[in-house]
Amino acid sequence: MEYNHKEIEARWQQFWRDNDVYRAEIDNSRPKFYVLDMFPYPSGAGLHVGHPLGYIASDIYSRYKRQQGFNVLHPMGYDAYGLPAEQYAIQTGQHPEITTRQNIARYREQLDKIGFSYDWNREIKTCDPEYYKWTQWAFQKMFDSYYCNASQQARPVAELVAHFEKHGSEGLNVACSKELTFTADEWNALTEKEQRQRLMNYRIAYQGETMVNWCPKLGTVLANDEVSEGVSVRGGYPVEQKLMNQWCLRVSAYAQRLLDGLDKVDWTDSLKETQKNWIGRSEGAEMRFKVADSDIELEIFTTRADTVFGVTFMVLAPESKYVDMVTTDDRRAAVAEYLDAVKHKTERERQIDKRVSGVFTGAYAVNPLTGKNIPIWVSDYVLAGYGTGAIMAVPAHDSRDYAFARHFELPIIPLIEGADVSEESFDAKEGKMMNSCGPELDLNGLEVKDAIAKTKQFIAEKGIGKVKVNYRLRDAIFSRQRYWGEPFPVYYKDGEPYMLDASKLPLELPEVSSYLPTESGEPPLGRAQNWATEEGYPLELCTMPGFAGSSAYYLRYMDPRNNEALVGKEANEYWRNVDLYIGGTEHATGHLIYSRFWNKFLFDMGQTVEDEPFRKLINQGMIQGRSNFVYRIKDTNTFVSLGLKKDYDVTPIHVDVNIVSGDVLDLEAFKQWRPEFATAEFVLEDGKYICGYAVEKMSKSMFNVVNPDDIVEKYGADTLRLYEMFLGPLEQSKPWDTNGIDGVNRFLKKLWGLFEKVDLDNRVAASKEELKAVHKLIKKVTQDIENFSFNTSISAFMICINELTSLKSTNAEALETVTRVIAPFAPHIAEEFWHRLGNQGSVVDAEWPKHNEDYLKEDNVNYAVSFNGKARFNIQVPAGTAKEEVEKIALADPNAERWLDGKTPKKIIVVPNKIVNIVI
């Protein structure tokens, strides 16, 4: 019988569904293992062949762990809120929910065909009210919490209020937007509204006037990780800075814990490094510079406290509140003009335009160590969002300050011995200090490191400043002026936000007449009828961002139908956290920061038992497209084959990769592809039209999308699974090339053929050679799976089957072992074999075999004999021969004479079972 993948795969997929074999339940008698894929956003384009790469890897691992006796949780769901569905809704008027539901159905259909072992009973969708109830709930918890720096955890706001009532801000060590100082009496005298406004300064979910990334084209604000190089990640539209009142999450309060937690997880160094950079911890000092003839003090942050003697001017960010305070009357016009010019630049323009610009405020500050007056400037090279929005400029040892000083002809004082600052600044933190002696502090002769420490100590003692740790990590902006997202469980009374009562959750997303902002510029929810509480208070018009729903979904899978909690205690204590998380590296600074933050917050609340959500994380590489080109001779409809195109003036045109095979174009299909090519003529080489190729992103517009459905239809799911793994190392990006798929398909046919010959009625003992081949396979595949080196295990299968084929093996035991080992990779064919061999149940529960070293032992051992490291010939000796004996045999070999050339060996090295190296 032929290998009929269609019949086999359909039959066993049905069997799995009918018997619910992938259902996971809490079972205290078995250890748990939680394998998770980053759930997909169901886009309208469906899955292409790149998407399942990570899913296949995680599926193999899940099945392997299950066969090893673990109770495996392997769920799947959908990150259903997102911009594309909403953009589509704006264009067509179709409700995004309908689009999303259709897309999800299509995804599910595609996923099912590949034979994944997901427990679909646990499926979740972020747009499902039963799910987003818990997103809203967590938001409310964050609103009702503040972050205590002393105990390094979130605490109820009620405790903070109690503190204010007794002590005011005295003795407070909490995360906040602004340092405020007030007494208990002052606090108690505030109205309720004023108290609530002040509490916003401390809440973990808070509303604040912040500089946001505003994308006019999308009509919404974006988080930092949603913006790249000044344009939106989705859509690539320009982004500008705008001051807006927005909901924010105080992620920055968790910066240190997010950093420390990285030591506890098993992630790649590069991913940890990316997160470390994103968190951007820097140790330095905060210092105050007095403004001359004024009570104003400028606060600055520096990592180079040692360079204060070289400060020759100060610079304020254009948005700094100090600008208005210090500017002298005669400079007001000039400063205003500069601020105006800066304001009209978008973030992108500000990044691209690296020309030095700035304006003098007319004011001077006093250098606290030299007592000298230094000018205060304004320039957009200083960022409002980092540190204090003001800097002390040390042109000799900072390249940006240097460029500024050169441009405006400000003095440059070198502070490090031997540093030549005539052409460029000396930025390195090394060398001996000079020119650094004042009335109270002398740093001359010290190493930079020591000078920094001494200065920090000095300024702290003198009360000029303090040691300070700064983080680059910003609070997450949590409002989106959009329709298709979770509504905030918030209403407004007297202009102040209040949380809806927990019994009112979930607050469901209302219907709207149009998905565009209102005429008055309000978000689309402004169009909703009766968007107010029962008492008539208006509800929040913004919705939550994409990352809201994906921040705790892994917890919900543990207990997806629980109506009382995000996750029940029993389920959480059993499943704990994700043991293996597989997904793309593009989430390094978004989802993977937010969900760690979210999890840590829930941990503080006592809602989850693990501090880190993802124990081990693997980033699968991206599968790129391999585009094909045809070359049209200019102004004709004639196409010339790749090898001959140099003789013509040609335009390359993308051609659908599905009508190209092995870079050879199917001419008839090409003519039918598009009407304008119906009359195409060709210049062929060797009777064929050879296309050019390029590796590009897989996308419709490049005509290089390969659909997994087509592969499954033609070759079967098992072939697709094997081939995706065979393509190369999991974590490496690589182009998709369907050409090699015949190899793994041939392998499966061979395996099938081998099985067809098994005599199931007359079982005989496996031969020594068979046992050796099979146990070699077990050993290799087990090692490979543990190392996520799936490509090499596919090779191991091919080698084993080739060996068994040449042995004419038809031994049932040998093939049963092969079946167990191949089951995670090719579950359909394995299930078929499993049942033919007379087993009950499903092969997913077949015990994973252990290899026996005894079968792998050789009677004779091969040694390569080398001279001075260069291998020359081989010898065979009985296993277990002593080293001395091996040396003798090597030297006595007739071949040895030739290479010894009459000399006596100086030294002989014998590496067991490998090599005899003779040094002459």
Place this chain on the structure above:
RNA sequence: GCAGGAAUGGUGGAAUGGUAGACACGAAGGACUUAAAAUCCUUUGGCCUUUAUCGGCUGUGCGGGUUCGAGUCCCGCUUCCUGUACCA
């Protein structure tokens, strides 16, 4: 600029410091076939030698080093990818 990663045949890629190129694709030749597809067999890094065997030299981006022995370890470069960027 900074951080991380990579570089091996025509291609994808294998190699706990121990005979580089496993496995697969492609290609070439052959068998079967009226023919094609499918399948099977042989060859396949480069160069040289040979009728053929046998054999030799060379070879893992470049230049050094450590070692009996380096694709692998160390130092210095080049190129490419990924992330990030006036972060003081």
